[in-house]
Amino acid sequence: MSGTSLDGIDVALVDFRDQTISLIAASETPFEPELRSQLLHLCQNPTVELKQLGALSVKLSLAYAQAVNQLLDHTHLEPSDIQAIGCHGQTIFHQPEGAWPFSMQLINSSVLASQCRITTVSDFRSMDIALGGQGAPLVPPFHQQLCAHLIAKHPSLVLLNIGGIANVSILKPAPLRGFDTGPGNVLMDSYLQQQNGSLFDDGGSVAASGAVNSRLLARFLSDDYFAITGPKSTGREYFNLQWLNQILSHFDPLPLEDVLATLSLFVAKSIAATLQALPAGQLLVCGGGAKNTHLLQNLAQQLPKWHVDITNQHGIDADSMEAMAFAWLAKQCLERNTANDPHVTGAKQAEILGQITQVHNHHPTPKTGATQ
Numbered sequence: 001m002s003g004t005s006l007d008g009i010d011v012a013l014v015d016f017r018d019q020t021i022s023l024i025a026a027s028e029t030p031f032e033p034e035l036r037s038q039l040l041h042l043c044q045n046p047t048v049e050l051k052q053l054g055a056l057s058v059k060l061s062l063a064y065a066q067a068v069n070q071l072l073d074h075t076h077l078e079p080s081d082i083q084a085i086g087c088h089g090q091t092i093f094h095q096p097e098g099a100w101p102f103s104m105q106l107i108n109s110s111v112l113a114s115q116c117r118i119t120t121v122s123d124f125r126s127m128d129i130a131l132g133g134q135g136a137p138l139v140p141p142f143h144q145q146l147c148a149h150l151i152a153k154h155p156s157l158v159l160l161n162i163g164g165i166a167n168v169s170i171l172k173p174a175p176l177r178g179f180d181t182g183p184g185n186v187l188m189d190s191y192l193q194q195q196n197g198s199l200f201d202d203g204g205s206v207a208a209s210g211a212v213n214s215r216l217l218a219r220f221l222s223d224d225y226f227a228i229t230g231p232k233s234t235g236r237e238y239f240n241l242q243w244l245n246q247i248l249s250h251f252d253p254l255p256l257e258d259v260l261a262t263l264s265l266f267v268a269k270s271i272a273a274t275l276q277a278l279p280a281g282q283l284l285v286c287g288g289g290a291k292n293t294h295l296l297q298n299l300a301q302q303l304p305k306w307h308v309d310i311t312n313q314h315g316i317d318a319d320s321m322e323a324m325a326f327a328w329l330a331k332q333c334l335e336r337n338t339a340n341d342p343h344v345t346g347a348k349q350a351e352i353l354g355q356i357t358q359v360h361n362h363h364p365t366p367k368t369g370a371t372q
């Protein structure tokens with residue numbers, strides 16, 4: 001998995017035997033700075049040259065392959081021990097609505113499959129979009145299986161991923177729902193990078209040292225995206241530096257700390273607003289934003305009656321959740337099971353998701369699944 005934050009590649013080695021979902025090993029490999037800046041440039045300039053697009057998909061896929069092969073080395077496993085790689089690819093443009101809906105994840109699955117000698121499943125979003133869905137989020141049915149044992153314990157059970165974009169899976173009350181609540185870290189990361197070159201606000205300490213500007217906060221929250229009820233999804237194409245700077249241009253210059261403090265509360269409020277109609281229950285947080293202490297404090301304050309925990313407190317690695325989900329999605333594809341939930345994405349029907357790329361002499365045995 002490599003997500004909208006563009007921070008790097010998460011690999012999870014997952015065992016699905018005996019009806020369980022067990023994380024055997026995981027790794028996080030930061031992108032080389034040059035690859036990261038090329039990917040970021042592509043996301044920000046979707047009219048890029050075809051030659052660059054093709055070359056970058058190969059370069060990225062070689063980085064994916066290296067990350068997988070390193071994890072196999074560490075775990076002393078052979079390609080033949082692995083049933084499949086499920087690889088999301090890098091979202092470079094997500095446009096699930098309009099005349100020509102599509103979501104493009106950069107990957108050259110042949111490069112990845114041939115470099116690893118492992119069957120690779122990719123392109124998980126296109127079928128859902130072809131059926132009128134958002135193509136995202138895809139993780140809710142996986143969250144439902146992974147957290148089945150927790151569902152009976154609470155009046156509400158919600159999983160929250162705070163990556164570049166934040167998304168929720170409402171596992172209880174039924175039916176299963178899920179959508180992107182709006183920006184997660186993307187605006188805080190981008191603004192900080194623009195202002196002082198840091199990649200992210202470690203622990204949320206910069207935001208914690210600032211003062212919230214309530215007029216700016218109200219302006220952020222007035223964006224039309226927050227009035228839409230699900231199914232809905234969003235991305236960097238919409239919530240980006242341009243969006244933020246356009247709003248800031250209507251304000252007198254503010255200290256960096258105050259902008260960060262206001263963005264942090266904005267993210268917390270935009271998430272909490274989507275849960276207000278539910279009975280108070282358990283909120284489980286995963287994704288890199290789970291390490292932002294200040295953001296989590298804001299969130300807990302917005303949801304005073306809820307138990308807000310990080311998934312690790314319930315035995316689920318917050319950093320590997322999305323990568324595990326793509327192992328599960330690959331398994332669903334290979335077993336010819338449907339994987340999207342029409343209640344979540346808005347697709348006309350549930351379907352089999354993903355494209356399979358096979359290599360000669362690789363006979364998948366139903367042992368383990370690896371993903372990135």
Ligand SMILES: Nc1ncnc2c1ncn2[C@@H]1O[C@H](COP(=O)(O)OP(=O)(O)OP(=O)(O)O)[C@@H](O)[C@H]1O
Pocket residue numbers: 002003004005006007161162163164165166184185186189199200201202203204286287288289291292293322
């Ligand atoms: N120690 C930390 N303190 C604060 N924030 C952190 C910390 N570590 C990671 N983050 C945030 O988490 C982000 C990465 O999160 P994650 O890897 O879950 O995102 P992603 O998977 O790329 O995004 P998405 O889920 O939208 O696809 C970083 O860009 C940063 O903003």
Ligand SMILES: CC(=O)N[C@H]1[C@@H]2OC[C@@H](O2)[C@@H](O)[C@@H]1O[C@H](C)C(=O)O
Pocket residue numbers: 003004091094103135136137138139140161163164165166167179180233234235322
């Ligand atoms: C288009 C796209 O890449 N969407 C991502 C993004 O990152 C978080 C959020 O926005 C989520 O909707 C989705 O990823 C997860 C893995 C999903 O599909 O469930």
